[in-house]
Amino acid sequence: MSNRTLILEDGMVFEGKAFGASPSGVGEVVFQTGMTGYQEMLSDPSYCDQMIVLTNPLIGNYGVNRDDYETTRPLAKALIVREVCETPSNFRSTKALPEALDELGIPGLSGIDTRMLTRHLRSRGVMRGMLVDGEFVLEEVLETIVATPERRDQVERASTKSAVIIPGEGPRIVLVDFGAKLGITRELVRRGCEVVIVPHDATAKDVLRHEPNGVMLSNGPGDPKDVPSALTLIQELSSKVPIFGICLGHQLIALAHGADTFKLPFGHRGANHPVKDIRTGKVSITSQNHGYAVDETSLPGKSLEVTHIAINDGTVEGIKHSTLPIFSVQYHPEASPGPTDANDLFDEFMTLTHTGGNV
Template identity: 55%
Template sequence: MFDSHSRRPVARLVLENGDVYTGVGFGATGESFGEVVFNTGMTGYQEILTDPSYCGQIVTMTYPLIGNYGVNVDDVESRRPYVKGFVVREFSPEPSHFKATGNIEAYLKQHGIIGIAGVDTRKLTKTIRSRGTMKGILTTLDTPLSALMEKLAAPLPTDQIDQVTPPAIYRCPGEGRRVVAMDFGMKAGVLRSLLARRCDVIVVPARTKAEEILRWQPHGVMLSNGPGDPMDAWYAVETVRELIGRVPIFGICLGLQLIALACGARTEKMRFGHRGVNHPVKDLRTGRIAITSQNHGYVVSPDSLRGTDLVVSHINQNDGTIEGLVHTKHPVFCVQYHPEARPGPDDSDDLFDQFMDMMDRVREGSWVPHAETN
């Protein structure tokens, strides 16, 4: 079925609560199933599309016009896009930007991603905020609604990390500190931030064991961001538990959640998550507020920290959720947000410098445990 005005296929987004959003399809055609979420960023759609943390999700953009500056080779954050679908109010088929090498419609089509435009993204976002993230199907086919609802009864997949982690170890040589980066769906910005500090980076797949990591004799271990429920990554939790106390560790996003689980805390699913580039976070140690880039649907339960060796270092100013943790006995710290930005502000880029300093102090024997944060 085609729209009579645009001659593009009619597309439908069907939510598990029965809501149906009808619009115009752009990009690929067919059918896709995933968790429907929203992102509040005004720019950065190509980085969002290629952020592996969105694997398995249908992303709704709250900003009303998407695609106006096109796509280019510099704004990708992974080997390819991993989103299951893309929902916008309006897309621009003719971009205007000096770096543009193509448009958003051709980009989605090239990578087999279904897009839908012309829907009320404001209403959809309000529904997600009130009801929470939901399963959804995005389709350009004439499948009956009853059949789509039956498909929505199926559970979401739990193998997202295995879909995005690299198949083998690879190395990005540098002259400085040796860092093993556990890639659970690592954004390119994380790797760039390490290489900018001349680190010798060994990137390992998510299921790499602790002993194999330690054989590289790293000065530190980086735990990356990644998709899915951290409880599904039990194998990574075991690895992190074995690494704590044996090597300095810095975790980002999923990395924080894995550290929390390894230390005996719990994680819980948020109603609709934090996905955007304008979230204020307070450093409890300095009182400084940073505007941060975020993409997560799970947080650490504050009550579960009792009896662990972790203390809260950062708090989200919007809802009070945990945004940072430090270990009181070992050189381990982590944040829930993205200091590498891409897209977003770079207020927190100095966290990578703190990681460098921690590794140096451990090597020199001058590292001292963090004082508890009040």
């Protein structure tokens, strides 16, 4: 392996070894605490333009297979690990992680102290960084990071470009694709739904033309305030059809009804985040991947009620409309990867599509 270095915008340097594809510019460096599921993480569109630091020390030991991808076009900027396994052992494996990364065009960095890097990001907050092969001049790299503008088109790049219909005998669900994981579609198909996937910039007229029984607002990358067209869509659909939002979809529902969102210092990314349903007291262990959250102080007077909170930091993890059949969660009930404690939220949505009643 050749030398490869991660340089953070604050000047911190982590020297390691290269694997996967060649470096491809500046990205936001974030950490993920899941012990398994690296293939699903890499292919989650919500990681668009992000360099993923995995806190589990050994990555790649069970290889990669064709069935565990969450999108056909992974958009992660890089994968950063303590140790990468080049000789996986699993009956489902078809190739090693370094080979898969090379094919996907995603660079990898191994051999660094990911514990130190994670602690640094926890104390300073996530920040932008750049991977460099071979020798470099630190000042020049830092100048490049500063001069590189932050992209605001992640949702556009992650979304489907045209409508896709998956036949089914059950309720017809329109899934608005802001960067949807395939796991959401799988859960709807499991329940017999006919799924119509539409682009992120679909209008209410586009959606209603399909005569849906319900609308799903998917997860996706970036700042929810970079998708203003979605707010108009949600406002025009709110009184016409049941709506279920996940992750970015959850944040967009809040914004569409007058609430606010903010960026978290280092986000929630992992498969072991406890969330409490404040209506029942039940705690679920959830899969999460987000860098923004709904501002609870902005909710009073907005016809939105908090239903779930994060036990770790008290942030909003779920809301519902006080009179309309609309609800959302910040975490991922479809898992992929992670626990399936919250999978029954899809069943709640199915009930809404049949009854039109509130949650």
